[in-house]
Amino acid sequence: MSAKQNQRPASKQGSGVVGQPLNRVDGRLKVTGGARFAAEFPHDQMAYAVLIGSTIANGRIKGFDTSAAKRVPGVLAIITHENAPKLRPVATNPAEGDAAGRRVPLQSPVIYYHGQYIAVVVAETLEQTQQAAALVRVSYDEQPPAADMERERGKAYPPKGKVAGKPADTMRGNTDTGLAAANVRVDEIYRTPTEHHNPMEPHATIAVWDGDKLTIYDATQYTYGVRHAMATTFGVPEENVRCICKFTGGAFGCKGTVWSHVSLAAAAARVARRPVKLVTTRQQMFSNMGHRAETEQHVVLGATRAGKLTAIVHEGLSHTSTFDEYVEPFSKATHMLYACDNFKASQRLVALNVGTPTYMRAPGETSGMFALESALDELAYKLNLDPIQLRLVNYADTDPDTKLPWSTKLLKECYRTGAEHFGWARRKPAPRSMRDGRYLLGLGMATAVYPVNHFPSSARVRIQSDGSAIVESSTHDLGTGTYTVLTQIACETLGLPPERVEVIIGDTNLPKAMVSGGSSTVMSVGSSVQGAARAALAKLVETARADTRSPLYGASADQIVASDGRLALKSNDARGETYRDTLARAGMKEVEGSYDTEFNDKEKKFSSHAFGAQFAEVRVDPDFGEVRVTRFTGVFDIGRVMNMKTGQSQMKGGIIMGIGMALMEETVLDTNSGRLVNRDLAEYHVPVHADVPQLDVVLLENFDEHASPIGAKGAGEIGIVGAAAAVANAVYHATGVRVRELPITLDKLLGKGALA
Amino acid sequence: MNPFTYKRATDEADAVREVANGKNAKFLGGGTNLVDLMKMGVETPDELVDINRLALKRIEQTPQGLRIGALASNSEVANHRLVREQFPVLSEAILAGASPQLRNMATVGGNLLQRTRCYYFMDTSFPCNKRVPGSGCSAIPGFNRIHAILGASDKCIAVHPSDMCVALAALDAIVRVAGPAGARQIPLVDFHRLPGDTPQIETNLRPDELIVAVDLPNSPFARRSRYLKIRDRAQYAFALVSVAAALDVQQGRINAARLALGGVAHKPWRALDAEKVLTGARADAQTFRAAAEAALKGAQPQQHNAFKVELARRAIVRLLTEVAHETKGGAA
Numbered sequence A: 001m002s003a004k005q006n007q008r009p010a011s012k013q014g015s016g017v018v019g020q021p022l023n024r025v026d027g028r029l030k031v032t033g034g035a036r037f038a039a040e041f042p043h044d045q046m047a048y049a050v051l052i053g054s055t056i057a058n059g060r061i062k063g064f065d066t067s068a069a070k071r072v073p074g075v076l077a078i079i080t081h082e083n084a085p086k087l088r089p090v091a092t093n094p095a096e097g098d099a100a101g102r103r104v105p106l107q108s109p110v111i112y113y114h115g116q117y118i119a120v121v122v123a124e125t126l127e128q129t130q131q132a133a134a135l136v137r138v139s140y141d142e143q144p145p146a147a148d149m150e151r152e153r154g155k156a157y158p159p160k161g162k163v164a165g166k167p168a169d170t171m172r173g174n175t176d177t178g179l180a181a182a183n184v185r186v187d188e189i190y191r192t193p194t195e196h197h198n199p200m201e202p203h204a205t206i207a208v209w210d211g212d213k214l215t216i217y218d219a220t221q222y223t224y225g226v227r228h229a230m231a232t233t234f235g236v237p238e239e240n241v242r243c244i245c246k247f248t249g250g251a252f253g254c255k256g257t258v259w260s261h262v263s264l265a266a267a268a269a270r271v272a273r274r275p276v277k278l279v280t281t282r283q284q285m286f287s288n289m290g291h292r293a294e295t296e297q298h299v300v301l302g303a304t305r306a307g308k309l310t311a312i313v314h315e316g317l318s319h320t321s322t323f324d325e326y327v328e329p330f331s332k333a334t335h336m337l338y339a340c341d342n343f344k345a346s347q348r349l350v351a352l353n354v355g356t357p358t359y360m361r362a363p364g365e366t367s368g369m370f371a372l373e374s375a376l377d378e379l380a381y382k383l384n385l386d387p388i389q390l391r392l393v394n395y396a397d398t399d400p401d402t403k404l405p406w407s408t409k410l411l412k413e414c415y416r417t418g419a420e421h422f423g424w425a426r427r428k429p430a431p432r433s434m435r436d437g438r439y440l441l442g443l444g445m446a447t448a449v450y451p452v453n454h455f456p457s458s459a460r461v462r463i464q465s466d467g468s469a470i471v472e473s474s475t476h477d478l479g480t481g482t483y484t485v486l487t488q489i490a491c492e493t494l495g496l497p498p499e500r501v502e503v504i505i506g507d508t509n510l511p512k513a514m515v516s517g518g519s520s521t522v523m524s525v526g527s528s529v530q531g532a533a534r535a536a537l538a539k540l541v542e543t544a545r546a547d548t549r550s551p552l553y554g555a556s557a558d559q560i561v562a563s564d565g566r567l568a569l570k571s572n573d574a575r576g577e578t579y580r581d582t583l584a585r586a587g588m589k590e591v592e593g594s595y596d597t598e599f600n601d602k603e604k605k606f607s608s609h610a611f612g613a614q615f616a617e618v619r620v621d622p623d624f625g626e627v628r629v630t631r632f633t634g635v636f637d638i639g640r641v642m643n644m645k646t647g648q649s650q651m652k653g654g655i656i657m658g659i660g661m662a663l664m665e666e667t668v669l670d671t672n673s674g675r676l677v678n679r680d681l682a683e684y685h686v687p688v689h690a691d692v693p694q695l696d697v698v699l700l701e702n703f704d705e706h707a708s709p710i711g712a713k714g715a716g717e718i719g720i721v722g723a724a725a726a727v728a729n730a731v732y733h734a735t736g737v738r739v740r741e742l743p744i745t746l747d748k749l750l751g752k753g754a755l756a
Numbered sequence B: 001m002n003p004f005t006y007k008r009a010t011d012e013a014d015a016v017r018e019v020a021n022g023k024n025a026k027f028l029g030g031g032t033n034l035v036d037l038m039k040m041g042v043e044t045p046d047e048l049v050d051i052n053r054l055a056l057k058r059i060e061q062t063p064q065g066l067r068i069g070a071l072a073s074n075s076e077v078a079n080h081r082l083v084r085e086q087f088p089v090l091s092e093a094i095l096a097g098a099s100p101q102l103r104n105m106a107t108v109g110g111n112l113l114q115r116t117r118c119y120y121f122m123d124t125s126f127p128c129n130k131r132v133p134g135s136g137c138s139a140i141p142g143f144n145r146i147h148a149i150l151g152a153s154d155k156c157i158a159v160h161p162s163d164m165c166v167a168l169a170a171l172d173a174i175v176r177v178a179g180p181a182g183a184r185q186i187p188l189v190d191f192h193r194l195p196g197d198t199p200q201i202e203t204n205l206r207p208d209e210l211i212v213a214v215d216l217p218n219s220p221f222a223r224r225s226r227y228l229k230i231r232d233r234a235q236y237a238f239a240l241v242s243v244a245a246a247l248d249v250q251q252g253r254i255n256a257a258r259l260a261l262g263g264v265a266h267k268p269w270r271a272l273d274a275e276k277v278l279t280g281a282r283a284d285a286q287t288f289r290a291a292a293e294a295a296l297k298g299a300q301p302q303q304h305n306a307f308k309v310e311l312a313r314r315a316i317v318r319l320l321t322e323v324a325h326e327t328k329g330g331a332a
């Protein structure tokens, strides 16, 4: 299907605002400090909680000495496993494999990882709390930790649950036969390190009890999830818990599940009988809110001389904690990306004394596609084929895994447009063949893919008697632009300008939305907003038609269109009236429409994915091996683009994170003690401005009606997928050195001795 | 964090008196290092003596060279016209460090005394001889990619993280200090110490002495001095290896040379052996390679930082080549 065929008019009715690069509607609030984040809600009588983390990675607590801490003025409570209230375990999400640390905090003296919370101190002021926390003495019975995947590899085990919905060992066709038939093979090991999400806003919770009613302000991607978890943990009905989160200062997955500080804040508030504010430290975020697990991936490709893949094997290890099972599903995208009859995937886990890993932006695809797309690049060199050509030879016209047709797939256009924008034709194929003065220049590319995920969700739209509208759903804006895009979607249906629409989100008193994860929010909640807006408008139309005093009296509903805050006849715009008139005359304050979007994923007729092509140019200092990305082009098919600006920003953010993954991000454990050594942003490097070149992002036009009613495919995650591989492939092209272990720091190039 | 009292010093004597009276007090400069370490429980002063009101911010020309007040901010020094003209290596070194926000806060005195970024030093749950003498060094058997390759001991392999100090080492800077016993001067190269058996004693400054200024002696060839820093990202990262160099080249021969390395040792590392190789030799690639060899002679890498040895050699050759090219008289 071509882009043309998929095109839909931007708006059948209304202002055509969807797709426009509308500025963020919450932008002014944010830059003026008016946007209130979880930790910023004032409360009378607020007390402060500080968490104490274990200084050992494995063992037991022998005892606490809290005598000095208790003497600090203002201390209200010191809660440890010895005196903590009973907290009930929460069934975690997802059912198959945990991603939130199922273990209930402060219920036993056993230590599983460095930084694990072992006590909560509550006091009148933050300073008193910190001082008291520093005075708590802990004695441990320390055991040697399992802190090195390499050292523990002998204990690797098959996951008990599934790997991204599939058995851990899967085979399609027969890879042995496939490999036997191959003329050329690539057989390599690729490694990705532990990485952390590091959103700007730390995790933070304010807990306020009123009898057995709990209000919780939380930095989260999932208000209803927090509500459910707190109700379960404290044994109160769900209606008794209200979770509020108006803005989330970045998340990338680490705020998608409910980590134990949330229940500890609520427990502290209950014990201290005060509203309690708890803000975690950056260091605590490295231990307790998940991370992208380390992987060791073995990729074997077999191909004919023409480049046709005869077999793909993608197998290997990732780590999990000693008490939960989270599988980093690196083989996920390999099931479906390239046409190949013989495919085998196999994943094993190694349990380490670390906190439980979790989803991090494009979990699975991000690490897996580094390996697969590096291997494809290696194959292209062996075959003397252009890397894009190799991908086209193996282009999948239907989903090789499910055998379903694609809902839409503009991947060929992504390659073509990307190659054009990037100037791929200027690339000389041989490694080390291009220079920029002293520097070695390299150009590399990779494919990006991310599945369409959507969740049931609800929204309510109320058209007000003043002619404005209010949109409500308990979804989240992680900085991604949810407020803005929902505004646009409502505007489109309601025929209102953005300033007449107010979006209210992040409150479990509002209609339910699921986790803002898996790039699902706009597809899911956006579709509900569209449905609710249509329902509200239909009621308004009914009101007008039924009112003898209305110029639209008696007109048939399908003859009436909404635009500029007016209902009017399609055939005669002069015959109509404003929403305000309709409602005022009817004496109504508002009309309300609600919509619950359901997705039938059981009887899927299409396979739906977002696609993209990533192109990186790097400059490598031949003496030092310092790599800098000098140009980057990413072209994506994300279905309908709801807002050109926020959509592009998502891609840019993903690419920047991918550059970080390629060149610098790595969490380091001290393998002797199991302690994290670089748990702050001075030592854990993410890209700074100087590391990021001008990013050229193109979003193709598309409308994927099978992916979601609003035509979108999801934008939050695909930007990072393949970005690291594109950089790594460019580094090989520049230097002739293949680095298969991220990040590509200069020592890995220098060490090879292959530079000048 | 421990509770502490805060006092604002009115003049130098007041500041020195306050710290000398045995109250476990510390001077507060920009606070960009000290306050962080206090939050981590690494530094636990009972009193902070804020010196920011003292008249020590001036940067002035003297007959002997430039005098930089200890409270001049890193930004002010780096962007000062006289510094940029006469001692460009210092400006380049400072601008290669930290971020603009930090440089606006950081002072010259604080930069001289900033403490190592050794991970194990900054986390009080690890044994560390520098923090708790005799407790052991966690970096030697641990993750030591950022650690020293020169002049380390079996007690400590930490590096001094400053960029500014590397330039100062190459420029023969003099640190002027005031203490209860009066004023004295300490050459920069003698200011910091190697770890030996006492890594907890990092400088030859006494705890109650106040840094008041840094003097940069006139030197014609310092005008063409340069700094090269190699790091894990383009900005805002400490040096893996850095080099400060100045050459006086006449008709292709090196009359005088200054060379210092950062990121390699417990102190800014003045490469005197390399300078000997350079002095009197032809300014050519062979000489520069020989100098690099001399500078790294005796290097003892750890498990994760062997790359620094080769990296430092290459950085030296690169920078000397560039400085020679830019120098009047040119390379041979």
Ligand SMILES: Cc1cc2nc3c(=O)[nH]c(=O)nc-3n(C[C@H](O)[C@H](O)[C@H](O)COP(=O)(O)OP(=O)(O)OC[C@H]3O[C@@H](n4cnc5c(N)ncnc54)[C@H](O)[C@@H]3O)c2cc1C
Pocket (backbone or CB within 6 Å): A682, B026, B027, B028, B029, B030, B031, B032, B033, B034, B035, B036, B051, B070, B071, B074, B096, B097, B098, B099, B102, B105, B106, B107, B108, B109, B110, B111, B112, B113, B114, B161, B162, B163, B164, B209, B210, B211, B212, B236, B237, B238, B239
């Ligand atoms: C994230 C981060 C990145 C950084 N990156 C770099 C980098 O790349 N390169 C680099 O070189 N530096 C870097 N720095 C370090 C920075 O340069 C230092 O923190 C700064 O120079 C310290 O100066 P200050 O005035 O803030 O010192 P303070 O924190 O105020 O003091 C440091 C020490 O000096 C003492 N002191 C201060 N002034 C005097 C005085 N006049 N006399 C006697 N004692 C005094 C204090 O008592 C204290 O012990 C970085 C820092 C951070 C936080």
Ligand code: SF4
Pocket (backbone or CB within 6 Å): B116, B118, B119, B120, B121, B127, B128, B129, B130, B131, B136, B137, B138, B139, B140, B155, B156, B157, B158, B199
């Ligand atoms: S290298 Fe020095 S500072 Fe680091 S742990 Fe060892 S003794 Fe402490």
